[in-house]
Amino acid sequence: MRAHDRNNHGRTRARAGDHRAGAASADGAAEGVVPDAGAAPAEVVVPTLGRCPPPLDVPQDIKPLDATWRRWIADNALRRCSPESMLATVTAAGIDPAQASGFIGALAHDPAFGAAERLRDRHERFARTMAHVQSLRESAPGYDHVEKRSRVSRDEFIERYVRGCRPVVLTDLARDWPAMQRWNFAEFKRRFGALTVQVQAGRESDADFEINKVRHRRETNFAAFVDRILTSGHNNDEYLTANNELLRRPEFAGLLDEVGALPDFCDAAAFKHSAFLWVGPAGTRTPLHHDTLMLLHTQIVGRKRWRFVSPLSGPSLYNDFDVYSPVDFENLDLQRFPAAAKVKVLDVVVEPGETIFLPLAWWHQVSSLDKCISLSFTNIDVPNKFDFGHGAT
Numbered sequence: 001m002r003a004h005d006r007n008n009h010g011r012t013r014a015r016a017g018d019h020r021a022g023a024a025s026a027d028g029a030a031e032g033v034v035p036d037a038g039a040a041p042a043e044v045v046v047p048t049l050g051r052c053p054p055p056l057d058v059p060q061d062i063k064p065l066d067a068t069w070r071r072w073i074a075d076n077a078l079r080r081c082s083p084e085s086m087l088a089t090v091t092a093a094g095i096d097p098a099q100a101s102g103f104i105g106a107l108a109h110d111p112a113f114g115a116a117e118r119l120r121d122r123h124e125r126f127a128r129t130m131a132h133v134q135s136l137r138e139s140a141p142g143y144d145h146v147e148k149r150s151r152v153s154r155d156e157f158i159e160r161y162v163r164g165c166r167p168v169v170l171t172d173l174a175r176d177w178p179a180m181q182r183w184n185f186a187e188f189k190r191r192f193g194a195l196t197v198q199v200q201a202g203r204e205s206d207a208d209f210e211i212n213k214v215r216h217r218r219e220t221n222f223a224a225f226v227d228r229i230l231t232s233g234h235n236n237d238e239y240l241t242a243n244n245e246l247l248r249r250p251e252f253a254g255l256l257d258e259v260g261a262l263p264d265f266c267d268a269a270a271f272k273h274s275a276f277l278w279v280g281p282a283g284t285r286t287p288l289h290h291d292t293l294m295l296l297h298t299q300i301v302g303r304k305r306w307r308f309v310s311p312l313s314g315p316s317l318y319n320d321f322d323v324y325s326p327v328d329f330e331n332l333d334l335q336r337f338p339a340a341a342k343v344k345v346l347d348v349v350v351e352p353g354e355t356i357f358l359p360l361a362w363w364h365q366v367s368s369l370d371k372c373i374s375l376s377f378t379n380i381d382v383p384n385k386f387d388f389g390h391g392a393t
């Protein structure tokens with residue numbers, strides 16, 4: 001499947017060009033501006049202003065209203081922020097207030113802005129519908145925890161988890177895999193230490209390391225990488241992720257033979273092309289995103305914490321770019337992301353030997369509690385290719 005060829009389970013897009021903070025500004029960074037009270041429907045996102053464009057080069061000069069600020073105003077007017085609050089922010093940034101106020105006043109009569117309002121209203125109706133369906137789902141007993149199950153049959157797996165679109169941890173899927181005995185850091189170093197592998201590096205210094213993953217690719221000696229994992233403390237700086245395509249290299253092909261029998265809801269013939277290795281220290285973090293296909297992820301060594309959010313809660317996740325959300329449920333910033341407060345997060349720790357099923361389009365963020373070796377695979381024996389388009393605004 002084409003999706004299998006796409007690295008990191010379909011997360012192909014890296015933001016190109018301008019990627020300073022705030023370039024995609026509609027993520028609701030509150031800047032102290034008051035939303036227009038009473039105008040917003042109560043059940044949808046409370047409007048907050050997006051992040052401002054960068055400060056002017058010569059702040060003391062009165063500057064004309066440029067295209068970036070026009071877009072900022074249009075974005076925030078669509079959020080129903082009040083003209084006064086927008087004007088105050090724009091003026092404080094050194095922009096000509098007369099020009100800004102003329103632009104704000106003219107928006108109401110601008111047919112292009114009218115079209116944007118209609119799209120916004122349609123989006124809000126859709127978001128409300130999804131929120132209502134989600135609240136029904138959350139009212140089901142047991143919704144708030146991820147089941148841990150063994151001996152799940154193909155029929156039940158497909159019916160309850162794939163079609164039912166709910167995550168599950170399968171405790172016995174990898175029980176008899178030789179990999180469970182053979183894969184560990186010392187053994188990896190002994191067998192593959194001389195080889196060069198591609199990792200994601202320098203992540204700690206970039207808040208958007210996942211979106212910018214192309215920039216973080218580095219080649220490194222595998223033994224040296226393993227040594228750094230073993231000696232470094234808790235950190236997120238370096239991580240061998242699904243991007244590396246390591247299992248497609250003949251030198252590593254033996255690893256695939258050490259994965260034992262797969263359950264009958266997997267397509268064994270497709271396994272070789274759809275398995276991905278993950279190796280990293282305790283402390284790696286994969287930020288909130290959704291994949292474009294379903295997958296299974298087995299912990300061989302170490303534990304990972306997965307946090308899941310239903311796709312129906314997507315409208316509360318400030319998703320402005322592709323499949324990524326800037327919300328971090330480990331450290332929730334309610335000032336910037338007030339709508340995320342109501343989102344129900346399912347939290348589960350996956351232990352060595354356990355396999356998590358990631359249902360379609362579920363948002364998830366993952367952190368390694370220990371030094372980890374994991375294997376993900378996407379060859380679930382059901383149609384598993386979906387077109388999510390390009391979601392960036």
Ligand SMILES: O=C(O)CCC(=O)C(=O)O
Nearest residue numbers: 009278285286291366376
């Ligand atoms: O294990 C991880 O760090 C992230 C896994 C993940 O997010 C994925 O496979 O989509």
